Amino acid sequence: MEEGxxxxxxxxxxxxxxxxxxxxxxxxxxxxxxxxxxxxxFPPSNGGYQAPGTPSGADEQTTSSWQxxxxxxxxxxxxxxxxDVVVERIISSVYPMNDFYRKIDGNPxxxxxxxxxxxxxxxxxxxxxxxxxxxxxxxDSSTTWTFDVTYVEWSxxxxxxxxxxxxxxxxxxxxxxGFRTSLVRLWCMWGYSLFIFMPICLLLxxxxxxxxxxxxxxxxIASSWFIAVNLKAYTQSSDLMMLIVGAMVLQFALALFxxxxxxx
Amino acid sequence: MxxxxxxxxxxxxxxxxxxIENLINADVHSVSVLPARPPSPPRVSIxxxxxxxxxxxxxxxxxxxxxxxxxxxxxxxxxAPAGSSRIGISSDAFGSPPDTLTEPVWDxxxxxxxxxxSNLKLVVFPNPYREDPGRALRDWDLWGPFFFIVFLGxxxxxxxxxxxSEVFAVAxxxxxxxxxxxxxxxxxxxxxxxxxxSLSLLGYCLFPLAIGALIxxxxxxxxxxxxxxxxxxxxxxxxxYPFMSAAxxxxxxxxxxxxxxxxxxxVAFFIIAID
Numbered sequence: 433m434e435e436g437x438x439x440x441x442x443x444x445x446x447x448x449x450x451x452x453x454x455x456x457x458x459x460x461x462x463x464x465x466x467x468x469x470x471x472x473x474f475p476p477s478n479g480g481y482q483a484p485g486t487p488s489g490a491d492e493q494t495t496s497s498w499q500x501x502x503x504x505x506x507x508x509x510x511x512x513x514x515x516d517v518v519v520e521r522i523i524s525s526v527y528p529m530n531d532f533y534r535k536i537d538g539n540p541x542x543x544x545x546x547x548x549x550x551x552x553x554x555x556x557x558x559x560x561x562x563x564x565x566x567x568x569x570x571x572d573s574s575t576t577w578t579f580d581v582t583y584v585e586w587s588x589x590x591x592x593x594x595x596x597x598x599x600x601x602x603x604x605x606x607x608x609x610g611f612r613t614s615l616v617r618l619w620c621m622w623g624y625s626l627f628i629f630m631p632i633c634l635l636l637x638x639x640x641x642x643x644x645x646x647x648x649x650x651x652x653i654a655s656s657w658f659i660a661v662n663l664k665a666y667t668q669s670s671d672l673m674m675l676i677v678g679a680m681v682l683q684f685a686l687a688l689f690x691x692x693x694x695x696x
Numbered sequence: 697m698x699x700x701x702x703x704x705x706x707x708x709x710x711x712x713x714x715x716i717e718n719l720i721n722a723d724v725h726s727v728s729v730l731p732a733r734p735p736s737p738p739r740v741s742i743x744x745x746x747x748x749x750x751x752x753x754x755x756x757x758x759x760x761x762x763x764x765x766x767x768x769x770x771x772x773x774x775x776a777p778a779g780s781s782r783i784g785i786s787s788d789a790f791g792s793p794p795d796t797l798t799e800p801v802w803d804x805x806x807x808x809x810x811x812x813x814s815n816l817k818l819v820v821f822p823n824p825y826r827e828d829p830g831r832a833l834r835d836w837d838l839w840g841p842f843f844f845i846v847f848l849g850x851x852x853x854x855x856x857x858x859x860x861s862e863v864f865a866v867a868x869x870x871x872x873x874x875x876x877x878x879x880x881x882x883x884x885x886x887x888x889x890x891x892x893x894s895l896s897l898l899g900y901c902l903f904p905l906a907i908g909a910l911i912x913x914x915x916x917x918x919x920x921x922x923x924x925x926x927x928x929x930x931x932x933x934x935x936x937y938p939f940m941s942a943a944x945x946x947x948x949x950x951x952x953x954x955x956x957x958x959x960x961x962x963v964a965f966f967i968i969a970i971d
Contacts, residue, residue, distance in 0.1 A: 515949070515951050551958060
């Protein structure tokens with residue numbers, strides 16, 4: 433009864449699933465842009481080297497390429513930055529108007545996201561305790577210093593969870609909608625967007641409630657704007673406004689969470 | 697049926713057993729000459745064989761067992777004399793057994809302690825070989841770092857008035873995972889270090905902070921704590937600097953050093969902040 437199925441009137445719809453179209457688009461683009469195919473892939477395959485011309489989409493599923501995941505040398509292509517490059521990227525992340533995405537296009541790095549997240553985690557834990565103590569002392573001058581060690585755990589989960597999950601979710605969403613993005617670039621961008629919260633932490637220690645709220649609102653807006661500008665550069669169309677607005681909302685929610693949990 | 701009939705031996709295996717028995721009988725005499733060995737034949741110390749003759753293990757097999765027990769019984773009996781002959785042969789062939797296996801425990805502990813002290817002197821205290829990373833920690837070990845990390849965790853845990861076990865867990869996790877991540881960071885930046893040598897060095901550089909934590913536990917005043925921890929933090933960073941900066945390209949020196957300072961500064965803050 434095989435013929436019966438192929439002659440069904442709905443069979444012409446089989447090829448119109450968006451995921452299938454996206455795959456066709458990606459394989460055609462991949463063969464043109466093979467030189468930067470390395471950095472589009474995460475985790476790395478074939479020990480970091482990929483012969484030009486091979487479609488990167490197919491390679492991700494072949495079993496021969498999984499050894500690259502476990503060798504350190506295949507990841508070092510994501511850490512190919514010098515001190516001055518990192519400093520320049522950090523400075524350009526603070527001003528949302530600069531073209532950050534062009535700076536990282538050729539050489540996205542994972543050093544920045546990892547160590548900015550780690551620094552932010554420690555700063556939140558330390559300054560959060562300090563700020564909470566100052567606020568309590570202001571209201572009730574007999575409080576003694578207590579160190580809440582759960583701040584370390586909460587900040588680690590919040591910052592690293594946000595950094596791992598949100599760019600990955602957006603990567604899959606953008607792939608679903610047919611845009612060719614690179615997971616490493618998304619991680620790089622989101623990581624550098626967290627830098628602005630580091631000086632903000634220092635300012636949030638001041639125990640004036642109004643000042644704290646103003647500071648965190650400004651930081652949230654600046655950070656969300658940074659994310660929106662750079663995400664727009666990747667999507668290059670306006671019909672995904674919901675996605676961009678979603679990213680902005682998430683970043684703003686992170687800013688609010690930082691204020692409300694660590695500096696109540 | 698007699699017992700010997702229920703477990704029939706293959707004719708060739710009997711000759712093998714006789715051959716092995718001859719070897720043992722030859723070794724018994726040579727083994728008894730060595731002063732380190734007990735005067736009784738070595739086979740007595742082996743739990744699986746109870747007499748010089750290999751036959752008793754056969755007789756222990758129940759007579760109702762089917763022929764397949766022949767196969768496991770023969771290797772078992774062959775293994776028993778072979779095991780004893782192995783000991784006899786090893787003591788005979790190599791002259792004396794390896795020293796570190798039979799030396800007294802105190803000697804081993806003393807040797808490890810001496811190595812910890814010498815590594816400490818090389819890494820943490822000023823000496824002419826500090827700048828040479830090849831020489832500085834050539835004889836690396838992980839006992840020193842282990843002691844210092846556990847000691848630091850315990851001191852912080854004792855100092856804490858609440859949630860002591862969480863404090864220990866956080867301190868231990870930060871230090872242990874931090875050392876591994878810092879080493880991976882240098883490797884990923886294209887540096888040249890040996891993984892365990894770097895772990896060892898980062899652990900030894902915790903020694904000043906461990907001393908600082910001990911002083912802070914005994915002393916309550918915040919100002920004194922800040923001063924002491926600042927001094928020990930500077931000492932730790934100074935100890936770790938030459939090794940880490942020599943491992944990477946000079947243009948990436950700051951990238952490799954910053955995480956080290958970050959880890960030590962966060963541990964220092966932890967020491968001051970624990971109430």
